[in-house]
Amino acid sequence: MKVSERSERSERFFDKRLANGLRLLGQRMEQVSSAAMTLVVPAGAAHDPAGLEGAASILCEWSLRGAGERNTRQFNDALDGLGCQHGETVRSDHIIYSAAQLSRNLHAVLGLYADLLLRPRLADETFEPCRALVEQDLESLQDEPAHKCNLMLRERFYPRPLGASGYGTPGSLAAATPPALRELFRRRFCPAGTILAVAGDIDWPAVCDRAEDLLGDWRGEPCPTPVVQPPLGGIEHVAKESAQAHIGLAYPTVTISHEQYYAARLAGMVLSGGAAARLHTELREKRALVYHVSASYHSLKGHAGVFAYAGTRPELAQQTFDMTVGEIRHLAEGIEADEVARARTQLKSALIMQGESTGARANAMASDFYHLGRVRGLGELSDAIDATTADEIIDHVRAWPARDVTVLVIGPKPVDTGILDQ
Amino acid sequence: MKLNHTRLDNGLTIIAESRQTAASMAAGFFVRTGARDEAPEVAGVSHFLEHMIFKGTPRRGSLEVNREFDSMGANYNAFTSEENTVFYGAVLPEYQDALLDLLCDILRPSLRKEDFDLEKNVILDEIARYEDMPRYRVYEMLLAEYFRPHPLSHSVLGTSRSVGALTREQMLAYFSRRYAANNLTLVGVGNVDFDALVAKASRMCGHWPSDEAGRDTAAPAHRQGQRIVTDPNVARQQVALASPAPASQDDDRYAAMLAATLLGDVTGSRLYYALVDVALADEASMVYDSLDGTGAFMTFLSCDSDQAARVVEIARREMAQFQADGPAEAELLAAKNKIASGATLKGEVPMGRFTVVGYDWVYRKEYVPLADQIETLFAVTARQVVEVARKHDFGKTMLVALGPLEKL
Numbered sequence: 001m002k003v004s005e006r007s008e009r010s011e012r013f014f015d016k017r018l019a020n021g022l023r024l025l026g027q028r029m030e031q032v033s034s035a036a037m038t039l040v041v042p043a044g045a046a047h048d049p050a051g052l053e054g055a056a057s058i059l060c061e062w063s064l065r066g067a068g069e070r071n072t073r074q075f076n077d078a079l080d081g082l083g084c085q086h087g088e089t090v091r092s093d094h095i096i097y098s099a100a101q102l103s104r105n106l107h108a109v110l111g112l113y114a115d116l117l118l119r120p121r122l123a124d125e126t127f128e129p130c131r132a133l134v135e136q137d138l139e140s141l142q143d144e145p146a147h148k149c150n151l152m153l154r155e156r157f158y159p160r161p162l163g164a165s166g167y168g169t170p171g172s173l174a175a176a177t178p179p180a181l182r183e184l185f186r187r188r189f190c191p192a193g194t195i196l197a198v199a200g201d202i203d204w205p206a207v208c209d210r211a212e213d214l215l216g217d218w219r220g221e222p223c224p225t226p227v228v229q230p231p232l233g234g235i236e237h238v239a240k241e242s243a244q245a246h247i248g249l250a251y252p253t254v255t256i257s258h259e260q261y262y263a264a265r266l267a268g269m270v271l272s273g274g275a276a277a278r279l280h281t282e283l284r285e286k287r288a289l290v291y292h293v294s295a296s297y298h299s300l301k302g303h304a305g306v307f308a309y310a311g312t313r314p315e316l317a318q319q320t321f322d323m324t325v326g327e328i329r330h331l332a333e334g335i336e337a338d339e340v341a342r343a344r345t346q347l348k349s350a351l352i353m354q355g356e357s358t359g360a361r362a363n364a365m366a367s368d369f370y371h372l373g374r375v376r377g378l379g380e381l382s383d384a385i386d387a388t389t390a391d392e393i394i395d396h397v398r399a400w401p402a403r404d405v406t407v408l409v410i411g412p413k414p415v416d417t418g419i420l421d422q
Numbered sequence: 423m424k425l426n427h428t429r430l431d432n433g434l435t436i437i438a439e440s441r442q443t444a445a446s447m448a449a450g451f452f453v454r455t456g457a458r459d460e461a462p463e464v465a466g467v468s469h470f471l472e473h474m475i476f477k478g479t480p481r482r483g484s485l486e487v488n489r490e491f492d493s494m495g496a497n498y499n500a501f502t503s504e505e506n507t508v509f510y511g512a513v514l515p516e517y518q519d520a521l522l523d524l525l526c527d528i529l530r531p532s533l534r535k536e537d538f539d540l541e542k543n544v545i546l547d548e549i550a551r552y553e554d555m556p557r558y559r560v561y562e563m564l565l566a567e568y569f570r571p572h573p574l575s576h577s578v579l580g581t582s583r584s585v586g587a588l589t590r591e592q593m594l595a596y597f598s599r600r601y602a603a604n605n606l607t608l609v610g611v612g613n614v615d616f617d618a619l620v621a622k623a624s625r626m627c628g629h630w631p632s633d634e635a636g637r638d639t640a641a642p643a644h645r646q647g648q649r650i651v652t653d654p655n656v657a658r659q660q661v662a663l664a665s666p667a668p669a670s671q672d673d674d675r676y677a678a679m680l681a682a683t684l685l686g687d688v689t690g691s692r693l694y695y696a697l698v699d700v701a702l703a704d705e706a707s708m709v710y711d712s713l714d715g716t717g718a719f720m721t722f723l724s725c726d727s728d729q730a731a732r733v734v735e736i737a738r739r740e741m742a743q744f745q746a747d748g749p750a751e752a753e754l755l756a757a758k759n760k761i762a763s764g765a766t767l768k769g770e771v772p773m774g775r776f777t778v779v780g781y782d783w784v785y786r787k788e789y790v791p792l793a794d795q796i797e798t799l800f801a802v803t804a805r806q807v808v809e810v811a812r813k814h815d816f817g818k819t820m821l822v823a824l825g826p827l828e829k830l
Contacts, residue, residue, distance in 0.1 A: 031444070031770075033770075076690045077752075080760055081755065081756040081759060082759065083764075100767050101763050102763055128701070133704060136704035136726070140658050140724070142657035243550040243551070243553035273492065274491065275492060276489040276493075285488065288540045288542075288544045290547055291545075311547070311550075313547055342489070342492045345494065349494070349496070350497070352445055352514060353514075356444070356445050356771045356772070357767075358767070
């Protein structure tokens with residue numbers, strides 16, 4: 001069966017804008033009994049006021065500490081009682097609330113999140129633990145050098161403050177106060193720019209009615225975008241007596257809305273889409289330099305990058321760094337037909353399998369809408385992947401080589417980045 | 423949804439839960455072998471062998487193995503635990519035959535000397551990677567202290583020394599005994615064609631020899647006590663506790679699962695409210711680890727070192743109180759809803775059902791449809807939950823700590 005036939009059979013998208021600017025998205029999925037919700041609020045870490053870095057993370061935690069008629073415990077217990085599997089993430093532009101449950105509980109869960117958006121308690125007495133937890137998360141990063149390497153790399157790579165990790169600094173977290181964060185909530189939690197996506201066993205008209213009832217009266221001004229400064233970029237070594245050297249490097253590429261987007265993604269698959277991709281083959285299979293090496297695509301609205309990471313024993317760090325840069329550069333010298341074929345199959349297969357999970361679908365819809373102003377169906381994605389030729393991939397790689405590379409290394413010794421100047 | 427199963431003459435079991443409306447299918451081998459089945463002198467061989475399975479056969483080199491998986495767009499991998507080594511792939515249904523061809527072939531690896539020597543370096547790097555993860559180190563410490571000298575105390579990765587000294591001949595001997603046909607289960611889930619699965623496996627695996635793989639199932643002692651490892655390079659104090667729990671084969675495992683959720687789910691549990699909600703700890707969770715013939719409740723705490731004594735005291739108090747009073751009805755119902763909802767979501771994706779169906783068979787030779795599992799879960803009473811806690815006793819703990827503290 002072709003992908004387009006699959007998609008016609010399984011995909012039904014819905015879209016509605018409430019009068020206050022909130023965007024509702026829906027996908028009806030057959031053969032599932034769950035319904036997942038992704039709520040995207042334009043209050044991410046990039047919007048933290050100067051001096052209050054980490055505020056979005058505290059606010060995310062604080063927003064769950066009671067809403068409407070319920071205190072912290074009652075709110076949490078209500079979600080648990082509905083079998084709601086929920087999670088919260090702070091990204092650059094957004095705080096994202098995800099919740100998956102049996103479809104019969106979706107409307108009750110939506111009611112709880114409407115309370116969170118419109119009637120949060122944000123009480124003085126619950127503030128301090130929220131700040132303390134973010135402080136502890138920040139300290140925990142010292143025990144997770146691989147994760148820290150990727151966060152710091154992103155922070156340095158993107159124009160400031162777009163790559164903000166969301167953890168802040170000990171000083172900025174200490175500066176946060178309940179009034180300052182209530183004010184931040186008032187400014188950032190507003191319907192314009194908020195996306196509510198639901199996927200699974202849903203009744204779309206009923207979802208719209210429920211959303212209108214719960215959120216139709218929500219008011220607030222559209223959010224201004226943050227003022228950006230040039231990225232820090234450059235080469236950074238963080239000294240640590242770790243067992244591995246953690247090596248991260250990043251360079252610019254095209255965003256999701258760019259015409260070369262699919263070429264960029266396919267080039268990324270050739271580089272690091274699987275075990276037969278170049279980085280894994282050359283560094284691990286042939287030379288056993290690393291257990292883990294990968295490169296991944298990441299995009300904000302106006303900026304995107306290829307982010308590579310390798311962990312290796314310190315004595316192999318230099319060779320690993322040089323080879324990683326070398327493999328990225330080799331892409332421009334040519335890509336075999338079978339590499340392109342594998343990249344296509346892998347990208348499409350991942351999309352179809354992701355399409356089986358209601359949570360993954362809700363996330364993908366919200367992300368598409370944020371980046372593109374619309375939702376892409378499986379058929380469109382598949383056709384675009386098939387239509388991208390090997391020449392277009394090569395042209396893209398040559399137009400967007402690994403230039404202006406940002407490097408971050410955590411480990412006992414720095415690496416010599418001279419190869420970047422050659 | 424139905425289960426098909428059969429057994430080849432050589433003892434290889436094949437099972438499949440078919441759901442023809444699924445967009446994908448998952449299949450793979452469960453090998454009943456892991457760190458507990460290793461003699462001390464070959465510590466780490468199960469995991470090393472898992473890596474070597476992907477390094478090729480007489481028909482395929484290692485690069486070809488990778489290329490073929492990638493060409494199908496397979497989501498594939500393998501993992502090794504104390505008791506199982508599992509190889510799997512999820513693909514679109516039209517790739518079932520190709521996936522099986524590859525999986526069956528690689529389960530008879532060449533174990534070439536040059537691949538063995540090279541891959542050893544990858545394992546050593548993987549060991550270094552986990553050394554940089556205090557949360558993993560404390561887990562390994564807990565198993566080691568709690569189960570010692572029982573083989574369940576063995577590290578899955580082994581040590582740089584044990585892996586460094588391992589020879590290809592030792593691995594070959596281990597392979598021929600542990601990867602015998604009668605120690606393997608082939609599992610298919612999702613949009614899978616069972617008849618084709620059996621036909622393919624018969625052709626490719628029917629001649630594999632059987633052996634007396636077995637397993638030493640003597641019960642471990644469940645040691646009590648305390649061990650503190652001081653490491654000033656670890657920023658957050660890590661503490662882990664273990665106490666006895668039902669075995670995988672015990673009927674009260676559902677009650678045990680509920681007890682662990684009630685006490686230590688990452689959100690909304692008693693430990694969560696007592697420790698994380700008030701920011702005394704950044705992690706306070708309990709899991710129920712059901713094993714072959716035994717089991718353990720394991721609790722993981724992460725906190726500021728100067729709070730550790732208080733955090734441990736509160737965690738112990740919560741466990742004792744739970745054991746004394748048991749759960750309230752509303753609390754129990756919420757825990758059931760959480761578990762049922764999680765299982766349902768997982769069950770909607772073939773890859774999610776794969777491990778559940780496989781473990782049900784490997785541990786209990788049973789197939790339980792998801793709906794029946796949920797029904798059994800909801801039938802558990804508060805009385806049964808408190809009884810499982812009392813019977814196994816959270817007070818019988820081994821405590822290990824890793825971080826800045828010298829004493830606790």
